[in-house]
Amino acid sequence: MEANNIESLHLTINGKRLWNQLMDLGKIGEEDNGGVTRTSLDQKDIEARKWFLNLLEQADLSPYMDAAGNIFGQIIGKNPELPAVLIGSHLDTVNSGGCFDGAMGVLMGVEVLCTLKEKGIQPERTIKVVSLTDEEGARFDYAFVGSTALVGTEGADKLKENLAAATDKEGISYLEVMRQASLEGEYFNQINPDRLELAQVREKDVKAYIEVHIEQGKVLENEDLAVGIVTGISGGEWAEVTITGEAGHAGTTWMNERKDALTAAAECILEIEKIAQDSSGSVATVGKLEVKPGSSNVIPGRVDFTLDVRDIDNERRENTIAKIYDSIRAIAADRGLRCEIRPVQSLASVMSSPSVMKAVKDSLQEIPYPVYELPSGAAHDAMVLGELTDIGMIFIRSKSGISHHPDEWSSFEDVALGCEVLYRTTLKLL
Ligand SMILES: [Zn+2]
Structure with a gap:
């Protein structure tokens, strides 16, 4: 059945209310090009948080x-001692992103809770919607802060240390920005980067975490489907690489005397591409490159670049990363340059829990709507939560697969249908 026959599906949730909220929230941080920028705890993110609290x-x-x-x-x-069901996603965006990524999943959670209330359903177990702090990592190059604190993945002290080391482009540390945000008044005064252990939840307190997200790919569009069940989320490793050579005059330094950091980096980047291609499964990206001193008549003396490697198969990813690190070291050594590789963050792949997947599948069949399963190449908070509890994700079709871009779009019909699937799934988990 087509999602555009939405009228015939008799949805329980209020799709129009959800859509209006999504469009309202999309105005916070909206730019002239139609993109939305709300990076972690910036002025617009704080405004969105206040809007959401209201x-x-x-x-x-x-x-x-x-x-x-x-x-x-x-x-x-009714029985608050039972482990709770958590529905969540994030309100922060990348720079000039879209209004669906993250926000849609959070607002669907609100819609599910509102529908339960309106139907007079008080579930046995507690149900919560959560907006997790900084999923994107756009401002401080450090992501999954809220979910990491919630799960207690690396311990509160280590997380605080990382937040102190992470700075935005103005050079302000994440820790300092959190302290400033705690002065924003009611609710915000609970933010406390010195006591992050307070945010940690215990395994026995959560039954499952479920997240609805835009697909950010073209699989569902190609299948002509509005909704898909996520089987698992690819793990990733993020690192920073510095190649140090020698800056020199572009006119007076003979080619055989050069220690050009940029040509070495170029060779590394091509090799990274080749290693990922040959891995039959891993994907690797160099997305950021800084050339110093950055002058047209000076041989580059230093290059910093980022590395992003992902794969649903943990062993294959580790293999790919090891090969990439070896080749960077070998290329630098061959050219008589120095290199430093600093791993920033590493997340293992997480498979969706069979019980949550079954609840989604049963919900689709109930509606009825075709059941389709696909993996997630993009990382999500759900993979961090996977260390704590059973997780599941539902993907919503993205127009042309575009995301992290002003043109990011999912239709009203697809969003409404996705929320209905979430509502029915939640009822089964409650
Ligand atoms: Zn997202």
């Missing part, structure tokens, strides 16, 4: 914020 208050969903700035709304269950 929405939760209006919906009577008892909002609260934790030490890492994660924002929760909730319906307390």
